[in-house]
Amino acid sequence: MEEKIRDLFNKYVDGKASAKERQVVEAFFEKMQEGGVTPERAVQDRLLMDRLDEKVFKRTIYRQRLRRKTMLMAAASLLVILSAVIPVFLHFHETTITIIAQQGERTRVVLPDSSMAYLNSGSAMGYSSRMRGSERTVTLSGEAYFEVKHDPSKPFIVESRTLKTRVLGTRFVVSDYPGENASVVVRSGKVGVTTPDNKPLAILEKDQRVYYKNGVAMKESVAAKDYYSWKDGSIVFNEANLKQVIHILNRRFNVNIVLTSAFDKKCTITGSYPDQRIEDVLKSLQFIYGIEYSLEANGEICLKAIPC
Numbered sequence: 668m669e670e671k672i673r674d675l676f677n678k679y680v681d682g683k684a685s686a687k688e689r690q691v692v693e694a695f696f697e698k699m700q701e702g703g704v705t706p707e708r709a710v711q712d713r714l715l716m717d718r719l720d721e722k723v724f725k726r727t728i729y730r731q732r733l734r735r736k737t738m739l740m741a742a743a744s745l746l747v748i749l750s751a752v753i754p755v756f757l758h759f760h761e762t763t764i765t766i767i768a769q770q771g772e773r774t775r776v777v778l779p780d781s782s783m784a785y786l787n788s789g790s791a792m793g794y795s796s797r798m799r800g801s802e803r804t805v806t807l808s809g810e811a812y813f814e815v816k817h818d819p820s821k822p823f824i825v826e827s828r829t830l831k832t833r834v835l836g837t838r839f840v841v842s843d844y845p846g847e848n849a850s851v852v853v854r855s856g857k858v859g860v861t862t863p864d865n866k867p868l869a870i871l872e873k874d875q876r877v878y879y880k881n882g883v884a885m886k887e888s889v890a891a892k893d894y895y896s897w898k899d900g901s902i903v904f905n906e907a908n909l910k911q912v913i914h915i916l917n918r919r920f921n922v923n924i925v926l927t928s929a930f931d932k933k934c935t936i937t938g939s940y941p942d943q944r945i946e947d948v949l950k951s952l953q954f955i956y957g958i959e960y961s962l963e964a965n966g967e968i969c970l971k972a973i974p975c
Contacts, residue, residue, distance in 0.1 A: 767791045768809070771921030773898065778805070782823065783814040785898040788918040789844070810842040812895045826863065829879065833859040839871075840895045847914065850878035852894040896939065902948060906935040909958070909972050920945040923967050930972040 768774040768786035776784040779798045786792055790809025798804075803823045815823045817836025825832040827843035830851060837856025843849040851860050853871040860868045860877050868884045869877040876889045893903045902919060904912055909930040917924055922945055936956060940948050949968070952958045959971040 762796045763793055764796050765791060765793045769921070770918055778803075780816050780818065780821075780823075782816045785812040787811065787842075787897055788921070807841055807843060809844050810840065810897075812838075812840045812898050814838045829863065830868070831861045831863055831865065833861070838895075840891075842894075844914075847911070848879045850876055850894075852876045852889060852891050854891040854895060893939070900941065902940045904936045904938055904940075906937050908932045908935055909970070912936055912952070913970065916945065916948065925967055925969055926972070927969045928971045931974070934972070934974075 766774060766776050766786060768788055768790045770789050772788055774786040776786065776792065778784060778794060779796065780803050784792060787810035790807070790811060792805055792807050792811060794805040801821060803821055805825055807825050807827045813825065815834050815836050819835050823834050825841050827841055827849065828845065829849045830841065830843055832841050832851050834856065837858060838854040839858050840852045851858060851871060853873055853875055855873050858871045860871060862868060869886045871877060874888055874891045875886065877884055877886045893905055896903050902915065909926065913924045913926060916922065940951055949960045953960060957973045961969045963969060
């Protein structure tokens with residue numbers, strides 16, 4: 668692209684440019700001189716970049732000519748500006764966007780195809796700024812709930828650490844946190860799930876789930892709302908052992924909970940808790956399951972399990 672721009676200006680200076688080419692160059696100089704535009708501003712101003720794209724690379728509606736002498740004096744400076752603007756312009760118009768939901772946060776994202784994604788705490792998602800090509804692909808680390816705009820000609824694909832989820836348009840949850848069992852749950856529509864190397868695992872419909880247990884993919888019927896209610900402010904445990912409960916609470920509230928006793932993995936916790944304060948959840952766990960807790964001076968929360 669930069670080479671083409673240089674050729675264009677060389678032709679203009681040598682008097683060999685066509686009428687349309689002269690109009691493009693002159694309009695571009697006119698725009699760059701309005702308001703004293705600097706390379707730094709051009710790099711940072713998205714609207715300006717779009718206008719430059721429209722005027723320089725897609726022709727222009729302006730017809731006023733600048734004097735030849737002015738163009739000769741400005742040509743060298745403009746090439747310097749272009750060398751700064753063009754790489755950033757191209758990068759901006761097709762780049763990868765990364766969205767992160769920090770510990771204690773949940774984030775809603777509108778994707779370029781108008782699909783919606785809700786990131787749970789401690790999650791990250793990457794996607795193309797344009798979603799060009801034959802597929803709409805996002806990468807995920809952690810957990811996200813998706814409401815995908817239907818497009819049968821362009822599949823929507825979620826690539827995570829251990830799963831690849833493929834849909835045409837539906838609502839579903841992918842959970843794939845490092846160190847935890849991955850799963851996909853469908854709220855509506857139909858979802859295909861494979862391994863990252865495209866080995867089929869399951870075709871899921873409404874209220875179905877695929878998950879890993881001891882390294883083996885399992886499929887089951889579930890109440891899907893239990894797996895996406897976190898986006899609306901609830902905490903749901905589905906036969907979670909105490910270690911899993913601690914992971915979830917640490918992410919959700921951005922706290923440091925430590926276990927000070929042994930626990931039996933066969934003793935699981937199930938239930939829904941409003942996402943209010945960490946103390947409220949701990950009091951509920953204490954009342955129902957007898958799990959003791961204490962708030963330490965250093966900010967830690969210590970849990971002690973009792974035999975189930």
